[in-house]
Amino acid sequence: MSLAVASAPPRWKSAGLWVVRGLLALAFAGAGAAKLYGVPMLVESFQHIGLGQWFRYLTGALEVLGAILILTPSLAAVGAVLLICIMIGATVTHLFVVGGSAVPALVLLALSAVVAYAKRGQIASLASHL
Template identity: 40%
Template sequence: MRATTTAREHTEMTTPAATTAANNTTTATDTATHAAKPAKSGKALLRTVWTLRILMALFFALASALPKLLALPAATEVFDAMGVGAWFMYLTGVVELAGAVGLLLPRLAGPAATALIAFLLCAFAVQLTAMHGENAGTPFLFMVPLAVIAWARRTETAALLRRTGR
């Protein structure tokens, strides 16, 4: 290898065109590298939100709605203790099941999560009043993942609202 450069080679390496080309190459490489990072974190967020949607849908469908819709003794005892009729138990079960289905449908996941948060706020109020504060904090445990889902699907929810003219 040669340790010295000729005057012509030195001029070619330091011309504005050569410097710009070198900078453009660096910028393009840096941009491509930085663009790949958000894509990876975007995929991780997408997977996380899908996991939350599935887990919350399973909870609302199987652990919460199903006992009410099947009128299992544990569910009927709770609604009897609140002093409301069986109709309210079935209505609650249907709302929870509809929310669970909505969480699994991409276009409805954001509105379903938002509606379930409102539903859980009502459950919190019922826990405080009719159940004397017993398990009053439980609804908030489920509001956190629902809020993450609603936030992650906010652009789809806004687009849905625009399409419906609201």
């Protein structure tokens, strides 16, 4: 048996990973666009954070970028790591600054971690080139 055949993931795992990536892309593209558009609730939330509205624009742009990267097969690992970093920040912010539930951020963090784990070979390859 060939090593390439033995290491290929089952078709359902590949399809499932695409579903997770698609859901993450939809969630982050929507959230990022809302931040960039200036939805009043988000403007108020970022005002409460205290870093200024530039941080809302930066966060929105990074979320949209992450959504694009996670759908790009050769850059999905980079997108997943970027989204993990964003969600760690979101979780900490919810827990210690703005209040409210951190559960949505934790769910998105977990789904991003699933993609990063599935694409760990990409991460290792990118890290070896640095």
